[in-house]
Amino acid sequence: MKILVPVKRVIDYNVKIRVNSERSAVETNNVKMSMNPFDEIAVEEAVRLKEAGKAEEVIIVSIGDKGSQETIRTAFAMGGDRGIHIINEANTEPLAVAKILKSIVEKEDINLVILGKQAIDDDSNQTGQMLAALLNWPQATFASKVEVNTDGLKVTREIDGGLETLSLALPCVVTTDLRLNEPRYASLPNIMKAKRKEIIETPISDIGIDFSPRLEILKVEEPAVRSGGRKVADVDELINVLKDEVGII
Numbered sequence: 001m002k003i004l005v006p007v008k009r010v011i012d013y014n015v016k017i018r019v020n021s022e023r024s025a026v027e028t029n030n031v032k033m034s035m036n037p038f039d040e041i042a043v044e045e046a047v048r049l050k051e052a053g054k055a056e057e058v059i060i061v062s063i064g065d066k067g068s069q070e071t072i073r074t075a076f077a078m079g080g081d082r083g084i085h086i087i088n089e090a091n092t093e094p095l096a097v098a099k100i101l102k103s104i105v106e107k108e109d110i111n112l113v114i115l116g117k118q119a120i121d122d123d124s125n126q127t128g129q130m131l132a133a134l135l136n137w138p139q140a141t142f143a144s145k146v147e148v149n150t151d152g153l154k155v156t157r158e159i160d161g162g163l164e165t166l167s168l169a170l171p172c173v174v175t176t177d178l179r180l181n182e183p184r185y186a187s188l189p190n191i192m193k194a195k196r197k198e199i200i201e202t203p204i205s206d207i208g209i210d211f212s213p214r215l216e217i218l219k220v221e222e223p224a225v226r227s228g229g230r231k232v233a234d235v236d237e238l239i240n241v242l243k244d245e246v247g248i249i
């Protein structure tokens, strides 16, 4: 089995997001960037399947500017085998990402694609679903457990009010939820080894897909500043405040 894991470089989840001065996007200059957390979980799952003898190769792909190579190398240090960097200086929307992934799946003869359930920058939660539709493959989104059996995959998903278990034939698409696993820290020897692994670079214009934007961002705003809380002495005072000051009862 050959597994493809798409990893996106996003603003690190610990960074406090700021809107840029043009109010057109969030500020990414001089901001720490990292692998999308759900993609780390996807890499970990793929590497575990390889370590368990269920997969032969884990191919990492990232679409973005030259910084994406660092993200691919992070995935190598976790156990990814080789990488593909599709160069696009501009933002690539989920539909274009899905089309690129489809072309790689077909070229590389991939059996399983494990993506994050969403990228924490655009929060789209679309790419995996679009890819499955374009390939006409079965999909299991928000996976919290993945097991390989003779028929394909058994995937447990967290849904409202419980767990759902799906049985899927390979080839298929899986997207990861937070509880699927805990990604490993890369060891120093593996970080060193990651430097020697191969990354093939291709400009997005060479893929032969329409990647023109479908969405227009009108403006980006900071959330309204929350006013501070206040303590009341007892329930009577609370009721009076809600009645007279807030006016909700």
Ligand code: AMP
Pocket: 006, 007, 008, 009, 036, 038, 039, 042, 061, 062, 063, 064, 092, 094, 097, 114, 115, 116, 117, 118, 119, 120, 122, 123, 124, 125, 126, 127, 128
């Ligand atoms: P989204 O649909 O944008 O929320 O992203 C869902 C998942 O698609 C991410 O967790 C990644 O696995 C993958 N993905 C989205 N954009 C990219 C990108 N530019 N490069 C690589 N993978 C991506």
